[in-house]
């Protein structure tokens with residue numbers, strides 16, 4: 001072990017498993033020093049009826065990956081990331097798409113390995129990954145927004161990831177953007193997630209198709225068959241409805257970022273997730289709306305960045321980083 005500048009003792013040369021538990025797939029990576037991802041694997045989360053079955057499969061996958069590495073490979077901890085994970089209690093609360101109820105995944109995984117185990121919210125883990133190894137490296141104040149099926153977010157203020165009283169800080173997806181707006185999955189109306197997410201984007205496409213008369217290939221597609229990637233691809237060929245949907249989505253995103261800048265005064269807002277694959281067709285209206293809506297002091301200082309990393313990699317690296325830090329601290333105390 002060694003002492004870092006921040007006084008946190010870290011493992012050196014030892015391995016941490018970083019696990020990103022998604023509603024569909026679970027990605028597992030074995031991470032060495034300096035965030036080197038040495039090997040990775042994935043399996044469907046939903047194949048497992050109970051959390052116990054899932055944990056046994058996860059442990060087997062981790063052992064397999066470590067076993068394939070050249071000696072002296074030694075596993076020293078497991079860091080997990082999941083939606084609705086509570087960092088303080090170690091539990092995952094009724095994860096979406098899974099019928100596990102509230103489960104203490106940390107205790108269960110610790111039972112398999114007898115090593116330090118941590119869990120954090122997936123967006124917080126991705127932000128820690130970006131701040132340690134990615135585009136936000138060296139930053140102390142940053143916000144990460146992930147635009148996937150829903151809208152996930154992580155906040156760092158003065159160098160610390162903001163957890164909140166119950167580990168539930170950063171639910172920007174449920175900030176109100178429209179007083180009498182679209183119904184959201186949470187039961188409220190007008191939430192940001194109902195507009196700024198892959199699902200919200202699709203809803204915008206259908207609203208535009210109903211409102212406007214221009215020809216569009218999108219008129220041939222059902223809601224269920226439509227993907228955000230398909231709309232982005234059509235936008236690049238000049239489809240007017242696809243372009244207008246990206247413009248509308250980008251404007252909501254820009255206003256949301258202006259609100260967040262006012263709340264947190266970040267150095268950067270980092271955007272990740274499938275929807276940012278639309279590139280400048282989304283980012284240009286988002287930046288424009290940010291410049292129009294945000295206070296001048298923020299438009300001059302806040303950088304809007306797009307995470308270039310592979311889907312899910314930053315959550316694996318951030319989760320491993322979290323275990324490397326807190327695991328050792330807990331062991332020492």
Ligand SMILES: [Zn+2]
Pocket residue numbers: 173174184185186187188191193
């Ligand atoms: Zn909501």
